[in-house]
Amino acid sequence: MLRIYTLKGFLFMILVSALFACEHSQKEEDKIDLSLNSLFSDHMVLQQNDDVAFWGKYTPAQELSIVASWGEKTSVSTDGMGQWTARLKTPRAGGPFTVTITAKDSTITLKDILIGEVWLASGQSNMEMPLKGFLPNDPIDDSEEEIANANFPQIRYIDVPRTIAPLPEKEFEGQWKPLNPETASDFSATAYFFARKLHQELDVPVGIITSNWGGTPVESWMSKEKIISLGEFEKELEAIKPENIKVFEDWYSKFPTKKIPVSEEEWQNLNLDDAAYANSDFDDSKWNTTALPVVVENLKVINKDGVYWFRKKVMIEDQTSNYTFKVTGGIDDSDITYVNGEKIGSTFGHNTPRNYAIRKGLLKEGENTLAVRVIDTGGGGGFIGDVTLTKNDTDTAVDILEGWSYQQIAGIQVSDFLLLHKNQGALENPPKGLESFKLDAHTPSTLYNGMIKPLIPYSVKGAIWYQGESNVGRHDQYLKLFPGMIQDWRERWNGDFSFYFVQIAPFEYGNGLSPALRDAQRKSLKTPKTGMAVTMDIGVSNNIHPGNKQDVGDRLARLALVNDYGKDIVASGPLYKSQTISGNKIALAFEYAESGLVAQNPNPSGFEIAGEDRIFHPAVAKIEGDKVEVSSPSVNAPKYVRYGWKDYIAGSLFNTEGLPASSFTTEE
Secondary structure, eight states, X not given: OOOOOOHHHHHHHHHHHHHHHHHHHHHHHHOOOOEEOTTSSTTOEEETTSEXXXXXXXXXXXXXXXXXXXXXXXXXXXXXXXXXXXXXXXXXXXXXXXXXXXXSSOEEEEXXXXXXXXXXXXXXXXXXXXXXXXXXXXXXTTHHHHHHTOOXXXXXXXXXXXXXXXXXXXXXXXXXXXXXXXXXXXXXXXXXXXXXXXXXXXXXXXXXXXXXXXXXXXXXXXXXXXXXXXXXXXXXXXXXXXHHHHHHHHHHTTSOEEXXXXXXXXHHTOOOSOGGGGSTTOOOTTSEEEOSSOBGGGSSOSSSSEEEEEEEEEEESOOSSOEEEEXXXXXXXXXXXXXXXXXXEEEEOTTSOEEEEEOTTTSOSEEEEEEEEEEEOSSSOEEOXXXXXXXXXXXXXXXXXXXXXXXXEEEEETTEEEOGGGOHHHHHSOOTTTTTOOOSTTSTTHHIIIIIGGGTTOOOSEEEEEOOGGGTTOHHHHHHHHHHHHHHHHHHHTSOOEEEEEOOOOOOOSSSOHHXXXXXXXXXXXSTTEEEEOOTTSOBTTBSSOSOOHHHHHHHHHHXXXXXXXXXXXXXXXXXXXXXXXXXXXXXXXXXXXXXXXXXXXXXXXXXXXXXXXXXXXXXXXXXXXXXXEXXXXXXXXXXXXXXXXXXXXXXXXXXXXXXXXXXEXXX
């Protein structure tokens, strides 16, 4: 049949065809492949008896179905940005199960899923420290045996890679791993011993999400909104506002990068095209100057972590003797040291004293050059303790502390070195405001954005935390920030989950400020549903990373077993509760001491007592059942007592279960 269209009808058909083509084209442009957050992978562990979240991306305005092999199913539609979130009810612990997510044109099936108890493990280096240790200087006790016996297929973990982000992220790259001798060596030692005890005591699968970065302060792990609400770090947060980020990213992009080594051999052979800085004839006149010893974070630098050169002109009168260059506390984290361009020694390890012999004849009469290449990978870095150049035969010291030239030649940007010295022009002309723009792992909120936010709202039973060393010296602020972080995480997860933390272990910081940080942690126990694992008995005076992580994990697990799983065991070491003054004595009462107190020696040591003047004197302490009686002939009218109030001290007071008492002061 012949059809005759009017002009109006013809134009209408053209319009409909155009709209159809446009709609089809728009759909092709909007198409997003089906994907899930990295938390959802084969071998994952889901929290039992919960309404757990799944989330990911797919084409906008499309429907997905989610089916779990334990009998639950649901459906969900993607939003206008292609985001979707669904929830499934989980049964009691068991498995393995599968979960299948089906879209119109694709399907993802997750296999070997276990249902059990899920915990988040976070903090700085003592939580990050793997079961193999930080070799060669910081091993885990009995690590080889522990790794060989770590065959627990129902314990799984997923690690969040180090990520700095100025704005909140949604994704990270990771994969759940069943625990066996091949995977155990890189698993957080503290988290492993915690998970192992839970698994053995509860006989259920255990999943651990690890999110750690050594040498980082608590404020890095908090959201920007929470930090602002506490009135802290306003200047730092203002500096990393979005309009500034682009300026500094453009500047950083002017410098070449080099991947950070992953093995000791690679570190020892690291070549950053900086060999000329060891030579005597190198011109360092434009460098800044400092005295030694020094912490690099206190210098005028671009990034806090990275590679530094220190150079010093030294006058020698007697070149016929042997000399020795020493740094008594070590160089954090590693160094290569030269005299007149010749290497005299190198050490890979932060807490090892440097003791480098200088052969006879290498030093010449007159001017000589000492050059030290320092690599700081995180936390405080630089020269620790006395720095000396000594003539061996007479033990005469050459004055070398003043007048060192220094230059940072590389910064650390997550997994890369930023080679600052490869573009001297850009280095000498940084953007205005660089002194306040610090986009690194120390910057407030950056690790929350990159390493915590992508985990929310994955269902967890609770969190374990080991951090505080990087906030030593800021205890009053920590007492505000740390409880604030706990509240922040709970609000973001929309759940009042348990939070257990490790009190930092005694270590010779050298400033006497760490006891106050430990006490800020103790006072943080006022936050509901928290607990503290005390480590007063396992500290090492010259190593901030104690090798005994077995007791740390055990003590964290005790807190969970008592408070979350109803086990009838003692959860903690003694915690100061109250004092009673009677004449020239003070009697101290403790929580977690119902069955009595004990000391390694006949009487506990480390107690001090003071009157109204707050001048503390060594005290005699005697255990009387579940109390400690303290006195001193130097204090007739006592008012205050403190215990363990030193950077490093070997804990001497325990309950009868063998758990150590926390340090404390009765001062308010």
